[in-house]
Amino acid sequence: MAGRIKDEDIAEVREKTRIDDVVASYVTLRNAGGGSMKGLCPFHDEKSASFHVTPSRGFYHCFGCGAGGDVINFVMEMDGLSFSETVERLAEKVGIQLRYEEGGPARPKGGPQRPRLVEAHKVTAQWYAEQLATPAALQARQFLDSRGFDAEAAAHFGVGFSPRGGEDLYRHLHQLGFTDDEVVTAGLVGRGRGLYDRFRGRLMWPIRDSSGDVIGFGARRIFDDDRIEAKYLNTPETPIYKKSQVLYGIDLARREIARSSQAVIVEGYTDVMACHLAGVKTAVATCGTAFGDDHARVVRRLLHDHDDFRGEVIFTFDGDEAGQKAALRAFEGDQVFAGQTYVAVEPTGMDPCDLRLKSGDAEVRELVARRVPLYRFVLANVVQRYDLDRADGRIDAMREAAKLVTAIRDRSKVDAFARELAGMLGIEPADVQRAVRTAASRGSAPADVAPRQAQADLPDPRDPRLYLEREVLKLVVQHPTSVRSTAGDVDGTDFTHGAYRALWAAVSAVGGLAAADAQWAARLRDGVEDERLKTLVSQLAVEPLRATEPDAAYVAQHVHRLRELTAQRRIAELKSKLQRTNPVEHAADYNRMFGELVALEQHRRGLREKALESQ
Incomplete structure (x- = not known):
């Protein structure tokens, strides 16, 4: 396995890669004088250009949102890649052969290089698109038309057609100079008794990575006599195609995901097309596999999902039993997102493509707008299986749902979920909380969730949801005099993890x-x-801070943001209470809580302003 890329090679990549050329493929730049260029920032929504690129120094900076760095940082943030992946991609583009520590090769020896595999996919996608206009592709065009996609839509997404002959693509690629080893390794051609086109007589979707390179294909069955009965076939695992990391539509959605801090996860290629054409341009889909941790990492990088309340991930599921199971899987993996996770399900069970076909673009947009919190959807699906008109039915529903509540790794949310469950069932919150504790003590939670987590169980230092809490405590441990004046209003409620709360209590205990x-x-x-x-x-005493020598602004920014998150949690809780309070029957309580909400909102805005002022 290759080791760490040599520092001198990383420096050469930075030196030889023109940042203005790279940025210009994402952002329209114009000269701003003084050797600088500027354009609209791709990382946040703005109407006047505040995003500056300085080619001579190889840096970019946005004076609106503060994003900045070199060409490697830019590609990492835009394309959702790791550092090594980014360096390797840029090295390929400028012709640098990377060397690795510990003697590891840059790429596996003896096989085709990535540029050749990507080029083979590029010309294949162009060829498939041309075939869609031929008489043999009439049934493919009719299928697209039946799903509401015209020729312009097909061209926009690069949809094509693979002929039924069996060797047409192979001969085309061979004529262009691609070797048998290259086309087989790419997954475009299969090898059995001879060489044959892997996809035959199917409607083809090119699957691109976040930079726009075609790396694979999705193929839909359209002929009844197709000997392969599977509705969809996908490119097999190749050196450039890893299905656990690929999201269809990411090349089209990445900028809007980064700008809006929202990602919509749909279930198929036509759903992605329908969403984008309807104006939901943050839609992506997995390719022949369930949404997993690797997909989540790609989305998180695009969302810049570093702390709470930053981004939204919205899953769309069919309303049937399979869709409910998919929602449960997403709920179990929801912890990887620091942002809020929602689910959007059309009441009649239609997917976005069917909904657009029947009711139009506006209804697709409305489907996403009507999203509900994922946890609420999952709990409601459990509860509705029981007869809530019977006392024993309510008790059984409570016990079953309590098992799900114990799976929440963010222990600060458990009580809130238990209270909401109590409202669904018409049961006292204390009874539900006891059921949750009982379920946890019996080990009903998943194996990776400790039953009845002890107050001092140590948090994952890489948990993005706890970044602010950990960074503030690192300041407290390493630079106590610097944080002393700013942290005066911080208290234990600002820390959601039991260990962090316990440590803050220990700070008070020693003076x-x-x-x-x-x-x-x-x-x-x-x-x-x-x-x-x-x-x-x-x-915390030895762990590096984001800033080597934190100044007063760095301290203030982190402390105020931490307290702002506390205010947001209190606001959410108060809004929940207001929703459950009848303003006519309990007017006094309702008006009191509404007044508290207004004051909390003002307090939160004040903290946000202080945090922004310190940047």
């Missing part, structure tokens, strides 16, 4: 930040008895 001295970290560690908390103090 608070006012007592910090040269031996502060050691005294804090000695002041706790739980060995896990001692370990946490040690971790």
Whole structure:
């Protein structure tokens, strides 16, 4: 396995890659004088250009949202790639052969190189698109028309047709100089008794990566006498196509996902087409596999999903039993997103393509707008299986739903979910909370969720939902005098993880930040008895901050953002109470809570302004 890319090769990639050429493929740039160029920022919505690129220094910066860095940072953020993947892609474009530490090769020896595989897919996609206009593709065109897609839509998404002959594509690629090894490795041609086209007589969708390179295909059955009965076939695993990491439509959706902080996950190619044509331009779909952790990582990078309340992930599912099972799988994997996760299901069970065909573009947009929290959808599906008119039915529904609530890794949300479940069932919240505790103590939660998590269980240091809490506590441990004045209003409720709350309590127990001295970290560690908390103090004492030497602005930004999240949680809880309160029957309570909500909103805006001022 290849090791770390050599530093001198990374430096050469930065030096030889013109940042203005790369950025210009995503953003329209114009000269701004002084050797700078500017355009509309791809990372946030703006009407006047504040995104600047300085080619001579190889950097970009947005004076609106603060995004900035070099060409590697830009491609990572835009395309949702890791650092190594980005360096490798840029190296290919500028012709640099990368070297790796520990003697690892840049690419596997003996096989076709990525540029040849990508080129083979590029010319294949063009050829398939040309075949769609031939007489042999009449049935393919009729299928597209029946789904509401005209020739312009087909051209926009690059939809094509694979002839039924069996060797037509192979001969075409051979004439263009591609070797048998290249076309077989690419997954375009199969090898059995001879060489044959992998896809024959099917409607073809090119699958592109986030940079726009075609890396695979999805093929739909359209002829009744097709010997392969599977409705869809996909490119097999290849050096450039990994189905667990591929999202159809990501090349078209990436900019809008980054701009709007929203991603809509649909179930098929035609659903992606329908959504985009209807104006939902953040839609993507998996390719022949369920939405998994690798897909989530790609989406998170595009969402810039670093802390709570930043982005939305909206899943669309069919209303049938399979759709409900898919929602449950998404719920179990929901923890990977720091943003809010929703589900959009059309009441009659239609998918976005069918909905657009029957009711028009506006209804597709409305489907997404009517999204509901994923946890609420999942709990409601469990509850509706029982007869809630009977006392035993309500008890059985409570016990079953309680098992799901125990799966929530963010323990701060468990009580809120339990209260909402109580409202669905008409049962006292205390009874539901007891059922949740009982389910956890019996080990009903998934294996990776500890039953009745102890207060001091250590959090994952890479958990993006807890980034602000951890960064503030690192400041408290490493730079107590710097954070002393700003953190005066911070309290235990600002920390959602039990270990972080316990550590903040320990800070108070040893005299608070006012007592910090040269031996502060050691005294804090000695002041706790739980060995896990001692370990946490040690971790925070040596773990690097995002800023090498944090200044007052860095401290203020993180502390104010942390307190803003607390205000947002309180606002959400208060809004939930208001929704459950009848404004006529309980006018006094309703008006009091409404007043509190207004005050909290004002408090939250004040914290946001302070955080922005400190940037």
